[in-house]
Amino acid sequence: MKQDQIKRRTLLRAAAVTALGSLVPGLSARQMPEAAPEDPTKVPGTPVGRLGTRSPFEQPQKKASDISARSPLQDFYGIITPSDLHFERSHNGVPRIDPQKYELLIHGMVERPMVFTLKDLKRFPALSRIAFIECSGNFRSGKTTMTPQEICGLTSQSEWTGVMLSTLFREVGVSPKATWFLAEGSDAAVMTRSIPVRKGWEDAMIAYAQNGEAIRPEQGYPARLFLPGWEGNTNVKWIRRIELSDQPFMTREETSKYTETIKDGKIRQFSFDMDARSIITYPSYPQTVEKGWIEIRGLAWSGRGKITSVEVSTDAGKHWHVATLQEPVLDKAHTAFRYGWYWDGQNTEIMSRAVDDTGYTQPTLQQLVNARGTDMGGYHLNPVTAWIIQRDGTVLFKPEKFR
Amino acid sequence: MKQDQIKRRTLLRAAAVTALGSLVPGLSARQMPEAAPEDPTKVPGTPVGRLGTRSPFEQPQKKASDISARSPLQDFYGIITPSDLHFERSHNGVPRIDPQKYELLIHGMVERPMVFTLKDLKRFPALSRIAFIECSGNFRSGKTTMTPQEICGLTSQSEWTGVMLSTLFREVGVSPKATWFLAEGSDAAVMTRSIPVRKGWEDAMIAYAQNGEAIRPEQGYPARLFLPGWEGNTNVKWIRRIELSDQPFMTREETSKYTETIKDGKIRQFSFDMDARSIITYPSYPQTVEKGWIEIRGLAWSGRGKITSVEVSTDAGKHWHVATLQEPVLDKAHTAFRYGWYWDGQNTEIMSRAVDDTGYTQPTLQQLVNARGTDMGGYHLNPVTAWIIQRDGTVLFKPEKFR
Known part of the structure; x- marks a missing residue:
């Protein structure tokens, strides 16, 4: 091999055959948060364990304010968001819920009001879907020194698994006259939103799993409403109650908030879809x-x-x-x-x-x-x-x- | 609503309208590892944070022996394996590797032997792929009290991201006469396997990310060979060297191990593909x-x-x-x-x-x-x-x- 052939890219450093010996051993010691051995082949490794961990050299984090935490989009590869880095937005913190005591009530304009335990929900036919959830307030601007996380880190993606809401709608016998339903969380804010019934029939899910395992507490453990493509806050977490009605409920979160001023002093309400x-x-x-x-x-x-x-x-x-x-x-x-x-x-x-x-x-x-x-x-x-x-x-x- | 209409499934308990008031509050206290409040709506929740965690009520674990740890398949939903529950098999533990010092040498029957840093690898065109890795020794039997994890928990699935090995092969100019390559890890076992070059051209990857983030230490941090569909041990972790040759290298892991006895005393070697x-x-x-x-x-x-x-x-x-x-x-x-x-x-x-x-x-x-x-x-x-x-x-x- 001739040295002058090694020129294809500046980013690639060729290894002369004579240099091979120095490739692995002899790397200069550096100040790092946690030292790695000079030559890892000379040191027995850590035994296998019951739970894996990140490398100490990798410390991705959400960026948290009082009410939300933003995903580090710039650190991501592929399309799955690691569950512990999924963005977070809560209206009065993350409740601790005992899955054995969890119950979801569906009532209102239905033939058979019912209460479902978590075990009940898991016995119904399940469905999995890889999709994003995005906060409707996912844009910040103002200075040049902003990262993707700061600009729009309130979007994340998981593989969600649960039961289709349409399955539960059939179970309770939703009235054909019902046009809206209330989704109510069991957090300290008792987060509530009105959702058109058509979304329930279309692709809404009561999700109990995320990225292969039980849903995370910040994401609604043990179960949340998942409305693919609709603004984050409508995907009510820790869901405990669904009430069918023939009109929207006009909750605080759809009157004082989550509406948009548009031209001529008008205000847009119930703007659910997240645009491209x-x-x-x-x-x-x-x-x-x-x-x-x-x-x-x-x-x-x-x-x-x-x-x-x-x-x-x-x-x-x-x-x-x-x-x-x-x-x-x-x-x-x-x-x-x-x-x-x-x-x-x-x-x-x-x-x-x-x-x-x-x-x-x-x-x-x-x-x-x-x-x-x-x-x-x-x-x-x-x-x-x-x-x-x-x-x-x-x-x-x-x-x-x-x- | 009449009580006698509530009969569709034994698993569903109907809530009479008069019972609504008792649904959320007043749940009886139970002995649990960590107590949850009687009524989570009355207690401010945990603030948002930089990293999410599992619910204390969920404690999935790998089942670990000295050399391997098995994924709890029975606990999974969907197709993604949580990264910290991905099965593990190592031949002398998990090495600690400083990503700043990491280098991959590709040499042997190539025009331009080269050393790639992690940064170099990340500058090449990237590809992501959701696929499984399975250990070739993934079957246990013997007693009736065995879980899926115990029977065949040495398979897991991630979204892997990295650079195609074919890209690096073109970069170094692999000789048309090369038919095999050696893949060598930087663990204390210096794990080595011989791989047909055709797999390198077809779909082999040098993976540096897993499920959206840097690959986990047990999975080869900062980079591993990923050979979709081929037996786990050939997906050499912590890969530091690839040597092109016109014959297999007959390493310990393909002579004393990872071969199968078949009929008439014959032995099968280089049986890479994992069958359905x-x-x-x-x-x-x-x-x-x-x-x-x-x-x-x-x-x-x-x-x-x-x-x-x-x-x-x-x-x-x-x-x-x-x-x-x-x-x-x-x-x-x-x-x-x-x-x-x-x-x-x-x-x-x-x-x-x-x-x-x-x-x-x-x-x-x-x-x-x-x-x-x-x-x-x-x-x-x-x-x-x-x-x-x-x-x-x-x-x-x-x-x-x-x-």
Whole structure:
């Protein structure tokens, strides 16, 4: 092998045959939070155990405020969100619930009001589905030093398992006159939302499992309402009661909150569907890049169906290129996308936009303002997100003013 | 509502309207490992946090021996195995590796031997894939009181992300004359296996992520070889070296071990593919069932392709019924199946058999014995697994003698 053949990429360091001996042993000691042996082959490893753990060198975390905690989207690979990193939003903390005492009441406009224990729920036919849940207030902006987690970390994806609500509806005999149902949680906020009955017949689920195991406490243990594609707060956690009615219940969470101001002083209520969206997670702030080939990576999703394409621009929106979507592309699910880009080392802006199978294209912030006015609230904002790539390889968020 | 209408299922307890007030408060106190409040709506919950945790009422665990730890298949829902419950098999423990110091050497019959850091690997085009890994020695039998975890818990499934080995093969310029490569781990066993080069071109991956985050230490942190559908030990963890050659290396792990005795004293070597298999995980020992409708649930998988059908027998193999497969049905992946069965309360045996898209049908133990003889070793045993359902609702494993 000749040294001068080793030139294909600056990122690859060739190993001369004479250097082979030094590859594993002899690495210089470094200051690390936890030391690893110089040569791991010379030290017996840790025995197998009953529960695995993360490497001490990996410490992904949610970013928590008083009421919510955001998923570190920039740390993710693929489409599954690790359960302990699933975003969290609660209205009065996470209740502790004994699964042996858990009960779900379904009553109101039904033939047979019933109470279901957790064991009851698990005896019905089960269904699993990989899909996202996203908070309706999932957009922050304002400064250039914001990460994907800070901008829109209130979305996460799991494989959810449970019983279809339609199965329970048939069991209790929901009246054909029922048009709405109340979903009530057993948290200290007694979170309540009114949901159209059609969603219950369509694809709503009472979920008791997440990513292969019992649902996590922050996600509604032992059972939650799961409404694929609908804003997070309607997916009522720790659900204890469903009441069928012929009108919405006008709870606090749908009158004082979770409504949006639109143009001409009007207010939009019961805006359930989460519109198509995408974000580039690599490169993003505070990562840095080097001149040459870069695989731009990100996530796209739509509450209305499947992602049909993601387009990427590397010249501030002048030209758009079709990204590759990672299979499986699932309905109402985070979908990973990639686009290979040769960065010439100049200042530029990169961004992505998602298209779903309803034909909807993710709007720019300006398009949102044009449609809904400058007074639009903080909900259902899904603008194209741009990253500024600077000559020195640093990456900054491009915050846009809109109010 | 009339009380006499409440009769559809014994498992469902109806709530008379007059009883509504007592549904949530007033539950009787019970001895539990950790107490939950009588009425969770009256107690502010736990604040949101940086990392979620399991409910204290849920404590799934692997079952560990000195060298391996088995996944609790009976506790799983859907197709994703929680990362900390992924089965484990190591040959001298789990090494601690500093990701900053990690290097993978590819050399031998290549144009340009190269060393790749973890950062290098992540810069290449990435791919994600949901697929299982199964230990070749994944069958135990012998007594009726065995769980799915004990019988075949050495299989688990993750969404794996990494760089295709074919990409690295092109990078280093693998010689067209190379037919095998050595995969070497940096654990204290320096685990080594010879792998046909065609697998490297086909679908082998250097995986650095699992279920959305960095790969777990027990699974090869920071990077492992992932050979979809091939026996677990060939998916060399903590991989540090790949050497291309025109012959197998005849390492200890493919001469003294991981070979199978077959008929007439012959021995099978390099039997990589894991054949189609299934197991009913509900009902299984030590669960109990009640007379009436039962949703039989289980997992099926094949290292040779997709599962095309799973058949279930509820009368000891006399008749077989087609089970429902849960979408997505993925290539070389655990696939969840379900079959609704009305149990009449009599003694019987239930079992499942998987069929994959090569046309292969999971054999009985007797068929395996007929094909390979009574001296066949402990590897690549994928027999139909039967559960005995007793009149009292208890469920027992049906162990069959074969040597």
